[in-house]
Amino acid sequence: MDEPKQPGSSLRTGLHHLAVETADHDNCVAWYTEFFGGTAAWTLDSFSDLTRSRLPGIVRLTEVVAAGTRFHLFSRAASYALPRPDMLQFQHVCMTATTVAELQEWRDRCQRLFASGRFSFARPDPPTEIVVDDDGVSSFYTYDVNGLEYEFTHIPAEAEGR
Ligand SMILES: [Fe+2]
The missing domain is CATH 3.10.180.10 (2,3-Dihydroxybiphenyl 1,2-Dioxygenase, domain 1)
Known part of the structure; x- marks a missing residue:
């Protein structure tokens, strides 16, 4: 029999990944792997319609696995506005x-x-x-x-x- 659902106790979640947009992909992957002490697990350069609708212009995404989490580092085509450090991201x-x-x-x-x-x-x-x-x-x-x-x-x- 299913346990009764109690808010905050039976419904579990955890951090899966943090998505970080970068203007300089290689610089970003190098810093994340070295600073957090992880590895680049995979890189994608083609994306689903859903991903492209959420992140227009995405050209590259690398997953770095480190420090007990995953970082999804992505960059967009140069024709899109590059992220600036004074723009709020998180x-x-x-x-x-x-x-x-x-x-x-x-x-x-x-x-x-x-x-x-x-x-x-x-x-x-x-x-x-x-x-x-x-x-x-x-x-x-x-x-x-x-x-x-x-x-x-x-x-x-x-x-x-x-
Ligand atoms: Fe804080």
Whole structure:
């Protein structure tokens, strides 16, 4: 017999992928694979009618599998307006780190890639410092190569569910 449906308990979901539009496909795939420590799983260059209706002008999509999720990095034909860093795409996405030390490692990696000179950044700003709030939650913010904002956070057990 089916379990009774209770809002929020029996209906499960999870993050499947984040879609990120880029003006520079190779630069974007290189940064995502190196920063998140993943691999490019597949690339598509032909698309269904549905995809083309949702993303007019799409020419290339690469799935990068990393950090427990999938990133769908896509670009459009040059005749379409290229994404600009001041256009809203997602406001920010927050990734969690298990420990404060790992959060620091994420920030260090961010800073290293930013300073390496091997990527071009639409918003050439380094990651922020790590700040700790009154509940002991640590976080920093950074931009990817396209100018999309990421937050990285560590939430200690005692601050969960606050
Ligand atoms: Fe946030």
